[in-house]
Amino acid sequence: MSSTNEIAADAPQEKSEKALKREAEKAAKKAAKEAEKAAKAERAVAMSAARGVSVQCSTAPPVELEACSGTRDWYPEEFRLQRWLFEKFRQTATRTGFEEYDAPVLERQELYKRKAGEEITSQMYAFVDQDGVDVTLRPEMTPTLARMVLGRAASMMLPLKWFSIPQCWRFETTQRGRKREHYQWNMDIIGCKSISAETELLYAVCEFFRSIGITSADVGIKVNSRKVMASVLDSYGITAEKFAPVCVIMDKLDKIGDEAVIEELVNAQNLPKETAEKIVACLACKNVDELAALCGEGVDQTGIEELKRLFSLADDYGFGDWLIFDASVVRGLAYYTGIVFEGFDRAGELRAICGGGRYDKLLSLYGAMSEVPACGFGFGDCVIVELLKEKGLVPVLPKSIEFVVAAFNEGMQGKAMKAAALIRSGGADVDMLLEPKKKVANTFDYANRIGARYIVFVAPQEWENGMVRIKDLRAEYTDKEDEKQLDVKLSDLGRVSELLREHEAAMRTVNEIETMAI
């Protein structure tokens, strides 16, 4: 803004009010153009940075200003994306009839002590609390869910369909896309032994992808059955007891390769090398029948039938194109007992996007009198954002608000607050300019910075007439400054959005008629 547009706040009021309006019109015109240029609010902030006041911070602050290593702060611009994503999770789940729950991030360590060689237990944020209890930040949500269901077992009617978006913690080595915390959307069905449960979960996963613009050409879901794997491994002489730890090792195939998996099966599980090699070989099966053939004769066929039923139901449900069978998917958690699955990007650039499966024995491990059928999945908030970035699907979510209310001077601040309250009473979002600006141009700058559509000016002259003056900063319907503003009675401020829409429609009509006349 050039200095000719500046108005001294201490000039005589009569004169300065007139000047204010003239100058405001100029400033509005200029600001409107600027706002158009700076389409993204983030960029607008950067552009106007030179004009505003920012914090000056020491280059050697006495405290560390970064969040703890491997963890994320959510500044408002990042929070908007987080909230957008979480609302998509939430909408998918509620549309599918799931209920939301939550639990403390702090749990007792005993919940995770499964001794199956999983990474999870060695990577916990574990400590002893002031009462001497061994506690930890939860590394995953499923054990908490099982604990909660059993905690109110008598009043829990099955099946339950529950979801949650908890923050989970693992003390991992930090890398790109690998944090020490992540939020993980969990959906679980407790009390349904039918394969319909897995089908419902996979449907929800696919619906979520669709809701954010991801297609089955971008993402696939690999499906396998631990029940079938157990039959195959049984035929190789692997006992039921050894099955879970063997799965945990098999899961490392992608990361460490065939040889290392064979070595670990031999060393950690005392398997004959030949058996270990056969196990690794069976992970290469590329269809259900091929795997079934490995089971040999006389083996329980329910696992195979479940897989076939799942693919058939998925076709009926309309998401068959997302699924592929893959015998190498066994998942790294010990508790899975049936179908397991894993979402992956078909371009092969990213880590697994989500994963889950059936865990029919977990609740009995924690105290259920008999096996309680259960299945679920976890879906982290990091890899999916990487995928959205790669596909150019991250939504633009600029800061924005409908109104900003500005007092003419300090003496009008109370009146301006009253006006703000009146507008909010009608349901609109209103930012109150806390310290009246000496220069009108600065008020426009502020309005642009916060993404406001309208400035409500509260000045003595209009106030005496029971009015405020409202400027539209994004009036595409006219070039005339007087058509971009509207004086509104205080008693009408509760329905001001409606009045402004009417004004816009009227101005649009007037200008269309003028254009036609020309």
Place this chain on the structure above:
Amino acid sequence: MSSTNEIAADAPQEKSEKALKREAEKAAKKAAKEAEKAAKAERAVAMSAARGVSVQCSTAPPVELEACSGTRDWYPEEFRLQRWLFEKFRQTATRTGFEEYDAPVLERQELYKRKAGEEITSQMYAFVDQDGVDVTLRPEMTPTLARMVLGRAASMMLPLKWFSIPQCWRFETTQRGRKREHYQWNMDIIGCKSISAETELLYAVCEFFRSIGITSADVGIKVNSRKVMASVLDSYGITAEKFAPVCVIMDKLDKIGDEAVIEELVNAQNLPKETAEKIVACLACKNVDELAALCGEGVDQTGIEELKRLFSLADDYGFGDWLIFDASVVRGLAYYTGIVFEGFDRAGELRAICGGGRYDKLLSLYGAMSEVPACGFGFGDCVIVELLKEKGLVPVLPKSIEFVVAAFNEGMQGKAMKAAALIRSGGADVDMLLEPKKKVANTFDYANRIGARYIVFVAPQEWENGMVRIKDLRAEYTDKEDEKQLDVKLSDLGRVSELLREHEAAMRTVNEIETMAI
């Protein structure tokens, strides 16, 4: 349900389908009456508990099933209330132009080491992580906010108006209404030295109370100024250095009483007994002028002026009736420097509901090159719920969903899933019955248990005609069973809610005409 209403699933299909419909009508009638009786879904669940399957849990489970001591699980019924409350927090904040942010629950301990004798530092969930860093679950949010602002100082345009609803942790002795974790709605304004900032925050607090039905007859907000207290204490010879720890002790007045506060001031801060007595006496001032008089002549009057300005702006803003001056409110945190305030129930039954104030020196403590004006409040999620209970204002939020889709038998499950997907594509929430019930009555039980309005039956006969049959379980508009149902084409399922509204309106009209004719 009597056994005469039961239909065997394995009966010949032709016959059983007809029977199904007859019996379904009876069952629907019965179920509708039952649903009316059990207005609250929670009660309905309990009532039907005998009919469903629940989990049986050992009386001596191998893991503790309760959440960690002093922490809360959020089962779906409790989560609905939490979400209702949080959305009220959120709506109040966004309506006032505040932006949401978040941060990890884990912070470095150094952020809280203020050495002013606050309880907060001795009650932390503190530990050393695997990297050897001293970390803690955050006991409060303000230090995190200050850290974040400084972390991006250069690009932060002031003022900032931010809010958050973080979970905060303190290792306290657990009592009724005193947990070790709570969620705390925080609203803060950084970069505004004007008393308008405090006014805006207090406005938001009052608007929140109003939005949940609490009036200024239920709740008041005590306001004081540490700046004024500092002037008074300065006249008693209390140095600026001692001011913060003296405030922390003064704050205990309500809890431990006059004598104990005087004793602690004498012992912990080495004050003469006479001075300690004068300090406690000044806390009894009941209006601003009385307190101002204690400052004596020649003392900086800005604190007094700010208080008066605050009360005046609050009147203009329309919430003056909520505020009262109270010199005994100093708040227990060391960092407050100006206005402090505390929400309380006027009945005097509960602990402080919320509290906050100005903390102009905190950011410079963490590395800002000069003082950054700041103020904010914290508003916990526990005491407010106690208050709502006492006032009978806790909302009834039963479990509910628009549709449940039920397959006639296992063979129709894939078709039923397709129907569910079609209905959801129109935006409706749909629960899929995962395992078809052998008895129709059980389907109605299930529908009532989940609070469904409509059951969508997917049976072979209608399916062959490209239709499904929909039963309205809460049809108040008719007593006739055939008027409570509608056959809908698959191609219309995307707009089924609209069709059902039309059907309802038509039936209502028909029955009104019939009533008039009689």
